[in-house]
Amino acid sequence: MAVRQEGNALSRVVNDPVSRRKFIALGGGSAAAALLVACGSDDSSTTTTSASGGVEPVIEEKFGKGDVGILNYALTLEYLETAFYADVAKSGLFKGSDLATIRKFGEEEAEHVTALTAFVKKLGGKPAPKPKTEFPLKSAKSVLELAGTVENLGAAAYLGQAAAIKGAEVLSAALSIHSVEGRHAAALNTLLGESITPDGAFAVPAGAPEVLKSVEPFIVS
């Protein structure tokens, strides 16, 4: 069951100075899947992307101000995950317990969408629209790898916003989603034969610029 990453599939390395994560895009002529690996020398104290407080400019610009902006950013990522799992479940690439896991994770992402939408409305904001998405679904192996990428990135994305959230209730909700994304990531890493904690004992956050850059290939409009 363990599926391993092939080293020769890695074609491009982009070093992002903000969080010192390395992005490795999977090439091969098709839509590139971004795969993220933690930089070995990461130190949690240097990666508090939004520790200075305040919402990242790219979030304010694309998703709105304050907690509404952060929630809409998260909502967009959850829409993406939900669509991904729905496409994967329909692809016929998985059966049995793997399919059951994919369905279960997809249902949980859909619940996140519902909760975040309600939260945005509660704060008087307008929920972000559902993006049109497209994912490369070639083989069970590549899909599992993409799922692992998406979940690890999702967990890092939530962690990257924690310190910027103002409302205690919003923070509480974000945290209880964040740890579920972490659970998904670890389960997929187990399935992939990869470390459950690729960053080591301290998970590394990801800022919005790098997260949005990584998901860009999957958003059609």
Add this chain to the structure above:
Amino acid sequence: MNKQELAQPELAEVHLDVADGADLSRSEVILKGALAAGAVYGAMSVAPFVSRALAMSETGDVGILNFALTLEYLESTFYEEAKRRAGASGELKSLIDLIGRDEDEHVGALTETIKKLGGKPVAEPKFDFPYKNTKEFLELARTFEDTGVSAYNGAAPQIKSKEVLGAAGSIVQVEARHAAAIRLQNKQEPSPDAFDPTLSKAQVLKAVEPFIA
């Protein structure tokens, strides 16, 4: 005599008594509750409660960090013992080594952070883990990891410092990853719910109390 059973009803009463007027923190209320329990059940029964409640009465980020440190001590000791006691082999053995290392690092980081903030790290408690085989070990591991996730998630919104919050978030994600991996070993759903539940400090202490010797 079960200390826990004695104290709980008293806590509830005292909580009501001080509800109006006084701006008492929850830990102060619990401390008063422990003293009240002592008044009812005699001084002998109160000592462990007072010491524990005093540890909890630390306010602010240092209090939360010391609470977290106690949980990390528990997990760290649990996995250290498991290397000898859990009867694990293969994948589970590697997992125990990995998780144990992470918990040790959490203990180290929390201790350093508490010192940095001018606080005094709590002493490592003595623990007693009642499992007899791998299956019972796994069930206990699941309980500790899931409780750890809920404990951090419950405490984090009260953290004042953005840096401390970031560190707590970084640790809780790792606890969640441990929880998922342990659950898979246990043939359980890695993420049973779409939202991890939160637990209050008092709920967490009640959950871990039976394992503190």
